[in-house]
Amino acid sequence: MTKSPENWKLLHELTAAFGPSGQEDEARRLIADTAAPYADEIREDTLGSLIVLRRGAAGAAPARRVMVCAHMDEIGVMVTHIDEDGFLRFAPVGGFNAARLEGQRLRFQSGLTAVLARQFIEPDRDKTENRRYYLDTGLSPAEIAARGVGIGDMAVFAAEMTETGGTVSGKALDNRIGCFILLEALRRVQSKHDLYFVFSAQEEVGLRGAKTAAHALEPDRAYIVDATIADDIPRNPVITLRLGRGPAVKVMDRSIVVAPARREEVAALAEAAGLPFQWEIISRGGTDAGPVHLSRAGVPTAGIAVPVRYIHSPAETAAKSDIIMARDLVVRCLEADA
Amino acid sequence: MLETLSRLDGVAGQERKVGEAISARLRGMGLTPKTDRIGNIIVRRETGAGDAPHVLLCAHMDEIGFLITEITAEGYLKFSPAGGVDRAVLPAKRVRIHGDLPGVIGIKAVHLQKPEERKKLPEFDAFYIDIGAQNREEAEKHVKIGDMACFEDTWHEFGAGLFMGKAIDDRAGCALLLELLAEEYPCCVTAAFTAQEEIGLRGAQVLAGSVQADWAIVLEATAAADVQETEPEETVTMIGRGPVCSLMDGGTVYPRDMIRAVRECAAAEDIPLQYRRGAAGSNDAGALQTGGAGLRLITLSLPCRYIHTMHSVAGWEDYANWKKLVIALLKNLLPQERKHA
Structure with a gap:
């Protein structure tokens, strides 16, 4: 592996890019530009996923078609109503829990920012429903329109990524970390297989982009690279995934039970490379691994994830060492003969 | 046509009568409809031009209703809901089985309810269908377990150009689709009348595996909530404000450039x-968009109050504007969409 300083500036740019599910244009453009020097072919599919082909070494033995997939979309909100005072109502895009996020700043693609606030609610009424919340831009409806925001537009967290010691923190680490790993792997990997780097769209709203991409690519193997929930928080009696203990190798989530041979293969590669790893078993939430392993007649699929604390917040937090080790593990998977 | 279709019975999974009526109509128009294995009715209409884009138009035939699960010793019919049935609309409503056997949904009389029972809605298993049978033997002469019941039709035109009836969701889409096939377009059109939408977009999943189209329009009926005590931001849609363009729902985030094309076409x-x-709910678009390698699509709907009840209310003016919009899109949206083909 190269000893050059790690490219954290790229991760910073990736997390800054605007890209809620279905409106990933900005993130997609950045990823396409970054991938271009190392790609043999780049295309966008119907649902908005970016597919980057890196051909296997010419003349090599029969090569596989290997899909490595990270979703590029992030959670956010979509404006559904603007009232006469300029307060904006919204629908969640993906797992957006307004009650947990009151007071946060959100940003539209046009640059307009807004604060997430809660309407007046009688003390004994339910405060958890998203419909009790609104966005306040401080502008009138006419001014909002002039700033390029209308019904159907989406907003994401307005948050800069920060680096503190060995951690990074910011919005959309889920899953720009995965995009970062794929881009860094693309730069480094030497494989005899045809590698399809898929930056999938619309994962957060229902694992949609990976489904159609897998159908089109018909891969022989697939690796899904995502962010996963680190639960190493104070007073948690049963901690399953910790920051700094290496990447998570998927055993199961709500969308897949990884075939033991597939996860053992990844584990063996990690061990051979001296990379620590943790097993990932999550009982809520699915991943792109779900639709991909069920595509057509089935695709042997494994998952590698980076543990992230405070997932789906503006301050998702991860360990740099886990990201680097996950990258190295992904490279080894893509170069493996198996 | 809408009245005729609304009056037909076609609970999800048993749409055959509706499919036969639609097929007969299509054959009358000189078209050759096919029925696939799940019961979708599909008809393809070519244009002369070889490079013309191919557009899929889709409306679902099925309606919500009730699946008979048990016949009691007293001759009552217990049932499971098929699709999104609201328990609140059930008590004392007329239903029918096999199109002609009348029944009423029974519930304990108010006099007999305990005070706490009056405060809360009974569960599905507290309801039953009463077909006037004296006992199980008599009931079994008319009904088998697995038969389906649907709301009695109530078609009625009223008010300022409004109509009410059962199954407006989505016989309105079916009626519109039949009318649309009477027009000429510069594109190849596949019209699909799908089965089993209400129980999980199932006909559309099968359709997605067989149809090859460049883009699609899903024609639906959607909830209008311009009713008392609904806050403006919660109205979803309103009758009289024209056809409805979906932005996002539980199954689909619609492509922004297609929404823009709809908006510009409507304005022009x-x-x-x-x-x-x-953003709640979903429709056939969810299954079609992610089927195969994916499909670009929009949903255009008729606003409909009291949807999923036997008295769904919608307006003729909205219906006429809906039709105008789809025709205009098929005639004008093409250059923009050809680029994506």
Whole structure:
């Protein structure tokens, strides 16, 4: 592996890019530009996923078609109503829990920012429903329109990524970390297989982009690279995934039970490379691994994830060492003969 | 046509009568409809031009209803809901089985209810269908377990150009689709009348595996909530404000450039247009968009109050504007969409 300083500036740019599910244009453009020097072919599919082909070494033995997939979309909100005072109502895009996020700043693609606030609610009424919340831009409806925001537009967290010691923190680490790993792997990997780097769209709203991409690519193997929930928080009696203990190798989530041979293969590669790893078993939430392993007649699929604390917040937090080790593990998977 | 279709019975999974009526109509128009294995009715109409884009138009035939699960010793019929049935609309409503056997949904009389029972809605298993049978033997002469019941039709035109009836969701889409096939377009059109939408977009999943189209329009009926005590931001859609363009729902985030094309087309043609201001629910678009390698699509709907009840209310003016909009899109949207083909 190269000893050059790690490219954290790229991760910073990736997390800054605007890209809620279905409106990933900005993130997609950045990823396409970054991938271009190392790609043999780049295309966008119907649902908005970016597919980057890196051909296997010419003349090599029969090569596989290997899909490595990270979703590029992030959670956010979509404006559904603007009232006469300029307060904006919204629908969640993906797992957006307004009650947990009151007071946060959100940003539209046009640059307009807004604060997430809660309407007046009688003390004994339910405060958890998203419909009790609104966005306040401080502008009138006419001014909002002039700033390029209308019904159907989406907003994401307005948050800069920060680096503190060995951690990074910011919005959309889920899953720009995965995009970062794929881009860094693309730069480094030497494989005899045809590698399809898929930056999938619309994962957060229902694992949609990976489904159609897998159908089109018909891969022989697939690796899904995502962010996963680190639960190493104070007073948690049963901690399953910790920051700094290496990447998570998927055993199961709500969308897949990884075939033991597939996860053992990844584990063996990690061990051979001296990379620590943790097993990932999550009982809520699915991943792109779900639709991909069920595509057509089935695709042997494994998952590698980076543990992230405070997932789906503006301050998702991860360990740099886990990201680097996950990258190295992904490279080894893509170069493996198996 | 809408009245005729609304009056037909076709609970999800048993749409055959509706499919036969639609097929007969299509054959009358000189077309050759096919029925696939799940019961979708599909008809393809070519144009002369070889490179013409191919557009899929889709409306579902099925309606919500009840599946008979048990016949009691007293001759009552217990049932499971098929699709999104609201328990609140059930008590004392007329239903029918096999199109002609009348029944009523029974519930304990108010006099007999305990005070706490009056305060809360009974569960499905507290309801039953009463077909006037004296006992199980008599009931079994008319009904088998697995038969389906649907709301009695109530078609009625009233008010300022409004109509009410059962199954407007989505016989309105079916009726419109039949009318649309009477027009000429510069594109190849596949019209699909799908089965089993209400129980999980199932016909559309099968359709997605067989149909090859460049883009699609899903024609639906959607909830209008312009009713008392609904806050403006929660109205979803309103009757009289024109056809409805979906932005996002539980199954689909619609492509923004296609939404823009709809908006520009409506403005150019002076057709009123509203957006669906809610993201709950889903329709056939969800299955079609992610089927195969994916499909670009939009959903255009008729706003409909009291949807999923036997008295769904919608308006003729909205219906006419809906039709104008789809025709204009098929005639004008093409250059923009050809690029994506």
